[in-house]
Amino acid sequence: MASKETSLPSSPGLNQPSQLSSQEKDNNTIQSTNDLPNDLQKRPLESSTPGVAKVERFSHVLYQSAKSGRLLLFILAFSIGLTMFGYALDQGITSHFTVIAASAFSHHAEIGAVNTAASIIPAISKPFIGKLSDITSRPITYVIALVFYVIGFVVAATCKDIGAYIIGISFTAFGKSGLDLLGDIIVADLTPLEWRAFWSGLLSAPFIITVFINGFIADAMIPDHWRWGLGMFAIMMPVLLVPAIMTLYGVQRRADKLGAISFGEAGVARREGIKVRTSKDYINLAYRAIIDIDLAGLVLLGTGFALVLLSFNLAKTAKGRWSNASMIAMLVTGFVILGLFAAYEILLALKPVMTRRIFRNRAFICALLVNVFGQMGSATRANYFSSYVYINKNWSNYAWNTFLNTTTLVLCLFGPLGGLLYRFSHRYKSLMVFGAVLKLIGNAILMTADARSTHDTGALVVSQLLLGCGAFTVIGAKVGSQASVPHEDLSSAIAILSLWSTLASSVGYTIAASIWSEHMLEYMRQEIPTVPEKTLKTIYGSIKTLRTKYDWDDPVRQGAVRAYTRVNGTIFFVAIVLNVMPVVFSPCMPGNEDYYLGKQQNAITNKGVDGQLIEVEQRTNQGQKNGAWEKVKRLY
Numbered sequence: 001m002a003s004k005e006t007s008l009p010s011s012p013g014l015n016q017p018s019q020l021s022s023q024e025k026d027n028n029t030i031q032s033t034n035d036l037p038n039d040l041q042k043r044p045l046e047s048s049t050p051g052v053a054k055v056e057r058f059s060h061v062l063y064q065s066a067k068s069g070r071l072l073l074f075i076l077a078f079s080i081g082l083t084m085f086g087y088a089l090d091q092g093i094t095s096h097f098t099v100i101a102a103s104a105f106s107h108h109a110e111i112g113a114v115n116t117a118a119s120i121i122p123a124i125s126k127p128f129i130g131k132l133s134d135i136t137s138r139p140i141t142y143v144i145a146l147v148f149y150v151i152g153f154v155v156a157a158t159c160k161d162i163g164a165y166i167i168g169i170s171f172t173a174f175g176k177s178g179l180d181l182l183g184d185i186i187v188a189d190l191t192p193l194e195w196r197a198f199w200s201g202l203l204s205a206p207f208i209i210t211v212f213i214n215g216f217i218a219d220a221m222i223p224d225h226w227r228w229g230l231g232m233f234a235i236m237m238p239v240l241l242v243p244a245i246m247t248l249y250g251v252q253r254r255a256d257k258l259g260a261i262s263f264g265e266a267g268v269a270r271r272e273g274i275k276v277r278t279s280k281d282y283i284n285l286a287y288r289a290i291i292d293i294d295l296a297g298l299v300l301l302g303t304g305f306a307l308v309l310l311s312f313n314l315a316k317t318a319k320g321r322w323s324n325a326s327m328i329a330m331l332v333t334g335f336v337i338l339g340l341f342a343a344y345e346i347l348l349a350l351k352p353v354m355t356r357r358i359f360r361n362r363a364f365i366c367a368l369l370v371n372v373f374g375q376m377g378s379a380t381r382a383n384y385f386s387s388y389v390y391i392n393k394n395w396s397n398y399a400w401n402t403f404l405n406t407t408t409l410v411l412c413l414f415g416p417l418g419g420l421l422y423r424f425s426h427r428y429k430s431l432m433v434f435g436a437v438l439k440l441i442g443n444a445i446l447m448t449a450d451a452r453s454t455h456d457t458g459a460l461v462v463s464q465l466l467l468g469c470g471a472f473t474v475i476g477a478k479v480g481s482q483a484s485v486p487h488e489d490l491s492s493a494i495a496i497l498s499l500w501s502t503l504a505s506s507v508g509y510t511i512a513a514s515i516w517s518e519h520m521l522e523y524m525r526q527e528i529p530t531v532p533e534k535t536l537k538t539i540y541g542s543i544k545t546l547r548t549k550y551d552w553d554d555p556v557r558q559g560a561v562r563a564y565t566r567v568n569g570t571i572f573f574v575a576i577v578l579n580v581m582p583v584v585f586s587p588c589m590p591g592n593e594d595y596y597l598g599k600q601q602n603a604i605t606n607k608g609v610d611g612q613l614i615e616v617e618q619r620t621n622q623g624q625k626n627g628a629w630e631k632v633k634r635l636y
Contacts, residue, residue, distance in 0.1 A: 079243035080183055086240035087179050088206035090233055092214040092405050097226040099386055103542040105162045113313040115383060115509040118169045122177040123502035124302035127293055129178045130495040138182055139248035145178025146241050150234045157231040184494050188482055197475040198419025207412040211405040218401035223544045294353050300341035305503060307334030309510040363484035367477040369585045371501040377578030379508025380571060384516055387543050388568050392455045392561050394552045410468020418472045428476045429589050435472025436582040442466030443579050446572045453568035473582055480589050512571050520567045528559030
């Protein structure tokens with residue numbers, strides 16, 4: 001039975017002003033509590049880390065200052081919501097523009113290379129962006145992310161070849177990483193465990209609206225006006241981001257007036273209680289950041305992954321394929337660099353990407369494995385799925401786009417719903433396993449008995465709905481991993497989980513691209529042998545030509561459909577195998593006896609977001625049976 005949490009009584013010394021260090025006095029970063037309003041005199045039980053203590057104090061002020069603090073929280077939530085609305089519009093439509101853009105340059109088969117590059121960059125950049133916010137602040141990091149975002153879309157919208165398009169999308173990938181990461185960290189800073197999943201799920205709520213809006217955008221822009229579709233984001237996103245940036249600056253100003261440090265300020269200030277004011281401070285912090293972020297390790301990791309994965313993506317279209325010396329050199333160099341990365345992390349890195357403390361953290365490792373295999377399976381299935389539906393169904397662009405976003409819609413509905421279930425049950429593991437099983441079934445029903453992919457509309461729709469139930473697993477892994485680390489390690493845990501999960505996506509894209517480039521053209525030759533080779537290569541390189549030039553009943557179109565089902569049958573089978581692993585690792589997460597989702601910020605220190613200690617009364621086993629089935633149930 002779920003138990004109640006109660007705050008521990010304050011000790012007498014807690015209402016006395018804390019002793020300031022000389023550094024704090026020199027930087028004038030904290031005022032005496034005598035300068036605060038009377039209703040804020042009650043000080044929270046503070047962390048032993050000065051900067052974190054001041055963040056907790058500021059959170060305490062926000063939650064305890066009645067209307068003014070709650071109003072600021074509401075404005076912050078609304079502004080972050082606007083940011084995520086723009087992010088949702090982008091995520092729901094620009095990937096479809098990529099398919100059409102690649103076809104416009106007769107490089108549809110190279111979509112895997114585009115997606116691989118666009119996924120490696122976020123993986124490597126998120127730890128960097130997290131550290132950038134440590135050196136500067138959250139609003140400054142938002143501004144930098146926005147600049148990259150706008151430049152990227154301008155380049156992509158005006159590109160004249162596939163290479164320029166990839167460069168533009170790579171810039172936007174960096175910008176999107178900033179939007180995504182900062183939203184997650186702000187929610188994690190401000191919410192207790194019992195509400196963490198709900199508010200994290202609400203970050204995706206704008207997708208519920210944009211799913212239907214994106215259909216109209218697709219209908220208007222695809223296939224001939226995709227450049228305008230990309231360009232509009234370069235105009236729209238600055239408008240949507242300005243409220244969030246201004247609100248975070250306002251939060252910082254309020255914190256300064258109260259002599260505290262806000263969650264939006266530089267991370268070094270949050271951890272160590274110092275303000276960064278001079279150019280010398282920034283230089284010193286930049287040097288420390290290079291060490292803290294393990295910049296050399298990240299560069300080696302990103303370069304190695306990029307060379308290995310892109311060689312598999314590009315080998316099929318390279319002259320001589322794998323006999324091409326440049327492909328062999330790229331592959332060998334990539335593996336050598338990955339070997340150097342491993343050696344550097346073990347022998348030289350002062351602060352490795354994956355520390356021993358993380359390797360010993362069972363919850364984090366299990367959550368990481370669940371995310372890695374889940375993301376890899378999803379990317380494998382999704383890489384050519386939109387092309388598959390575009391050719392296999394004679395739907396309008398609106399219907400095509402809306403169908404593809406069905407999974408996103410379900411994910412965004414079930415995210416907050418799962419969060420509410422977590423809130424009132426105070427447990428996460430059962431729902432996490434349930435979501436993994438449903439997602440596996442959703443992948444399995446895409447297959448037919450003859451190992452081809454289905455083109456039955458009912459099966460496709462049900463699959464999309466079941467895949468959306470994977471939201472239960474995603475939020476479970478997120479909450480479980482965040483609960484397993486103290487507040488000081490929260491942003492690092494989020495960034496590391498995102499790093500490896502996103503790299504897993506790039507591996508999934510490469511798997512799908514390798515299967516596609518290896519078999520699709522050959523299957524087309526087998527299914528429509530009377531069609532000239534030049535025509536086959538044309539429709540292989542452009543789904544736009546295949547769809548617009550050949551009617552549904554045309555033998556060429558029907559032969560291509562059969563080839564598509566054969567190739568995607570192989571791709572979907574690999575996705576099924578990969579999605580077995582989350583079903584295996586989800587039950588290995590710590591049970592609810594260990595992680596009770598209560599009012600604490602994490603399950604390690606059992607302190608609230610305002611720094612107050614929380615007494616979490618665990619579920620008691622007294623009077624319970626000790627049979628095998630009872631032990632299994634207690635795990636959940």
